[in-house]
Amino acid sequence: MTHNEERGSWVKEGAIGLSVGILYGTSSIMVGHPLDTIKTKMQAQAGFETTGMFKTISTTFKTQGVKGFYRGCIPPLWGSGIYRSTQFAVFEAAYTFMDNDMMRSEIPGTFGVQLRVIAAGFCGSTARAVIECPLELAKTRRQTGQSYQMKGVYKGFGAIWLRTIGLMGIYFVLIDSFRRNLPHRFSSPVLGPFLMSGTAATLAWWIVWPMEVLKTQQQGSTKKDLPMSKHIANTFREKGVTGLYRGIGPGTLRSFLANGTAMIVMSNAQKMVTKLGLRD
Numbered sequence: 001m002t003h004n005e006e007r008g009s010w011v012k013e014g015a016i017g018l019s020v021g022i023l024y025g026t027s028s029i030m031v032g033h034p035l036d037t038i039k040t041k042m043q044a045q046a047g048f049e050t051t052g053m054f055k056t057i058s059t060t061f062k063t064q065g066v067k068g069f070y071r072g073c074i075p076p077l078w079g080s081g082i083y084r085s086t087q088f089a090v091f092e093a094a095y096t097f098m099d100n101d102m103m104r105s106e107i108p109g110t111f112g113v114q115l116r117v118i119a120a121g122f123c124g125s126t127a128r129a130v131i132e133c134p135l136e137l138a139k140t141r142r143q144t145g146q147s148y149q150m151k152g153v154y155k156g157f158g159a160i161w162l163r164t165i166g167l168m169g170i171y172f173v174l175i176d177s178f179r180r181n182l183p184h185r186f187s188s189p190v191l192g193p194f195l196m197s198g199t200a201a202t203l204a205w206w207i208v209w210p211m212e213v214l215k216t217q218q219q220g221s222t223k224k225d226l227p228m229s230k231h232i233a234n235t236f237r238e239k240g241v242t243g244l245y246r247g248i249g250p251g252t253l254r255s256f257l258a259n260g261t262a263m264i265v266m267s268n269a270q271k272m273v274t275k276l277g278l279r280d
Contacts, residue, residue: 002088002175003270007096008279014093016278020269021085024262029080032258034069037143039247039254043213044220045144053249072142079135083128087168088266091124110173117176118169125168129161136160140219156218163211167204174200193267198260205255210244212251 007013038056041048048056060068095116103116134153178186178196186192205212214231235243273279 002092002172003267004179005270005274006279010093010097010099012279013096014089016270016273017092018085018089020266020273021088022081023269024088024266025080025082025084026077027265028084028258028262029073029077031261032254033073033077035250035254035257037069037071038250040140040143040216040220042247042250043216044140053247056250072139079132083131083135086131087124087128089124090127091120091168091172094120094123111177112180113173113176117172121169121172122165124172125165126161128168129157129164132164133157133160136215137219140216144220146220156215159211159215159218163208163215166208166211167201170204170207171200174203189268190264193263194260197263198256201259202252202255205251206248209248209251213244213246216247 002017008016038053038060041056041060042051042053048059051059064071098116098119103114103119105115107113107115107118133156137153137155175196178200186196210232213235217235218231232244239246
């Protein structure tokens with residue numbers, strides 16, 4: 001579903017998704033990490049609780065230089081290739097495996113979204129969250145100037161799992177809808193994948209952003225964990241709706257640029273796989 005190539009077996013599609021997903025993940029981090037650092041500082045680092053995006057960028061550059069924007073990039077650089085390739089591999093394998101009459105049933109009122117898109121998205125999201133949580137913890141601690149310890153590597157897992165299910169579920173549904181209903185809008189081999197993936201990812205992030213804020217604050221805090229519901233209630237009571245959307249500016253820029261660029265890389269890799277006859 002994330003590509004227009006003729007499909008092979010579900011095992012083969014899973015293996016291909018694993019391979020090209022690595023390119024997606026590493027491309028995404030290389031483009032988006034500086035803005036992700038700014039987003040994380042705004043959400044979780046002491047001293048940046050009220051600063052805007054441009055002030056945070058300025059302060060980071062003055063105090064740490066260019067390397068400050070890439071702090072914590074090593075865990076997600078190699079880790080993103082792993083968990084993003086896993087999400088695509090599991091999704092593509094599940095989506096192809098569920099190619100039957102029941103799972104091809106369209107959900108009413110969704111402009112043709114099939115049950116297997118939802119089911120495969122859930123499987124891919126869960127696999128990603130299991131791998132991503134320890135890596136996100138390491139990245140967040142480094143971005144906020146803290147040391148990383150192996151203790152409690154699944155801190156914030158509940159928030160990251162719910163966030164990822166919403167994020168990737170919406171992303172896969174939108175990509176599927178764009179491909180089926182607006183093929184002429186995304187026909188360009190470069191601009192098409194960039195706009196399609198950048199738009200789908202950014203819309204999904206806007207919807208699940210409060211869970212991203214919660215995840216970052218939980219993983220960036222050295223205090224005792226609170227239940228998710230209480231943490232969200234406290235944030236809303238102290239800062240209102242704006243508190244739940246803290247860092248949305250750099251997050252939006254990061255999402256659009258990183259996911260758009262990464263999809264160009266991955267879609268061309270999918271075409272190359274077909275051209276080399278690896279789906280035969």
